[in-house]
Amino acid sequence: xxxxxxxxxxxxxxxxxxxxxxxxxxxxxxxxxxxxxxxxxxxxxxxxxxxxxxxxxxxxxxxxxxxxxxxxxxxxxxxxxxxxxxxxxxxxxxxxxxxxxxxxxxxxxxxxxxxxxxxxxxxxxxxxxxxxxxxxxxxxxxxxxxxxxxxxxxxxxxxxxxxxxxxxxxxxxxxxxxxxxxxxxxxxxxxxxxxxxxxxxx
Amino acid sequence: xxxxxxxxxxxxxxxxxxxxxxxxxxxxxxxxxxxxxxxxxxxxxxxxxxxxxxxxxxxxxxxxxxxxxxxxxxxxxxxxxxxxxxxxxxxxxxxxxxxxxxxxxxxxxxxxxxxxxxxxxxxxxxxxxxxxxxxxxxxxxxxxxxxxxxxxxxxxxxxxxxxxxxxxxxxxxxxxxxxxxxxxxxxxxxxxxxxxxxxxxx
Numbered sequence: 185x186x187x188x189x190x191x192x193x194x195x196x197x198x199x200x201x202x203x204x205x206x207x208x209x210x211x212x213x214x215x216x217x218x219x220x221x222x223x224x225x226x227x228x229x230x231x232x233x234x235x236x237x238x239x240x241x242x243x244x245x246x247x248x249x250x251x252x253x254x255x256x257x258x259x260x261x262x263x264x265x266x267x268x269x270x271x272x273x274x275x276x277x278x279x280x281x282x283x284x285x286x287x288x289x290x291x292x293x294x295x296x297x298x299x300x301x302x303x304x305x306x307x308x309x310x311x312x313x314x315x316x317x318x319x320x321x322x323x324x325x326x327x328x329x330x331x332x333x334x335x336x337x338x339x340x341x342x343x344x345x346x347x348x349x350x351x352x353x354x355x356x357x358x359x360x361x362x363x364x365x366x367x368x369x370x371x372x373x374x375x376x377x378x379x380x381x382x383x384x385x386x
Numbered sequence: 387x388x389x390x391x392x393x394x395x396x397x398x399x400x401x402x403x404x405x406x407x408x409x410x411x412x413x414x415x416x417x418x419x420x421x422x423x424x425x426x427x428x429x430x431x432x433x434x435x436x437x438x439x440x441x442x443x444x445x446x447x448x449x450x451x452x453x454x455x456x457x458x459x460x461x462x463x464x465x466x467x468x469x470x471x472x473x474x475x476x477x478x479x480x481x482x483x484x485x486x487x488x489x490x491x492x493x494x495x496x497x498x499x500x501x502x503x504x505x506x507x508x509x510x511x512x513x514x515x516x517x518x519x520x521x522x523x524x525x526x527x528x529x530x531x532x533x534x535x536x537x538x539x540x541x542x543x544x545x546x547x548x549x550x551x552x553x554x555x556x557x558x559x560x561x562x563x564x565x566x567x568x569x570x571x572x573x574x575x576x577x578x579x580x581x582x583x584x585x586x587x588x
Binding site: 302305307308309310335338339340341342344345346347348360361363364365367368369371372373376377379380383384385386 | 581588
């Protein structure tokens with residue numbers, strides 16, 4: 185059984201990450217990585233579906249034992265990716281999607297160099313701005329804050345392996361580009377270093 | 387206009403290279419590289435379609451002026467890939483397929499590091515043997531010679547970027563894997579080094 189690909193997908197606000205990931209998750213060879221967190225569940229959130237809700241003590245214990253692939257602290261709560269669960273999914277041959285921000289993505293790559301880092305982008309900064317304003321649900325201050333944050337994130341693109349553009353109305357195409365990346369990575373010599381021996385002995 | 391990909395496809399006897407390439411060439415974004423040769427046209431061969439038939443003098447002149455992407459001499463005749471034509475196709479945004487052997491592939495990569503080298507393989511050595519014997523058109527001596535040559539070629543796989551298996555009855559899948567490789571390469575950061583600047587200025 186060939187190992188699955190650990191696929192880290194980051195995308196600034198307005199990139200349509202959620203929709204694109206939903207397309208990938210319609211396939212049965214993709215699994216979404218459920219994060220662990222120390223924050224309290226919100227009404228309607230289900231343990232093991234939205235998050236693995238664990239105590240701060242347990243979280244710190246896992247960090248100490250190297251059982252978190254990456255983690256971050258935000259507003260006094262910890263969020264992270266359980267390593268064991270990720271390894272089990274990958275060993276089963278399925279691809280695991282981690283939807284995390286740029287700092288987490290870099291940490292994953294450092295810890296697990298086989299990870300494939302994809303940055304999903306709106307077609308351009310001006311379209312991104314339109315998308316954020318088009319939602320009409322946020323204050324001007326909040327929009328400017330999100331755009332500033334998006335700029336910072338995009339400047340981290342060179343740390344990624346791939347960049348995929350999510351053009352208007354083309355989220356299926358963006359998902360297909362990501363599928364192509366996974367297929368291609370599986371064919372890469374880097375992931376098949378013993379191809380000649382394997383071939384001749386099969 | 388984004389540059390096309392120079393796609394070098396090598397495959398030992400029995401890999402089904404011809405069929406797989408034919409699938410790719412059904413698309414209008416793939417062009418087949420017509421080699422130049424100094425050998426005389428055979429009956430039915432058309433200049434510019436099967437080969438560019440040129441004189442030995444002209445060929446040597448082109449080599450001297452760096453106008454051959456790669457070339458080889460075989461039975462006293464020269465065969466090679468005209469560089470200018472390749473550059474024109476790539477500049478037009480189309481992908482160019484070079485169907486060449488391992489030595490030529492290595493020379494292309496040395497000369498043009500952006501080339502993507504794909505080795506197409508039968509599913510296993512034993513299937514390869516069956517395919518060659520199944521043709522029923524060759525002597526045992528010729529078959530053993532081709533198998534020995536195939537072994538040598540496969541040992542060169544580590545010099546390639548990708549390996550694609552052509553399973554029985556799945557030549558469409560093999561072509562799709564190669565398409566995925568091209569899509570993926572186009573998304574790679576390596577080919578989009580200025581993505582952040584481009585994005586923010588667009």
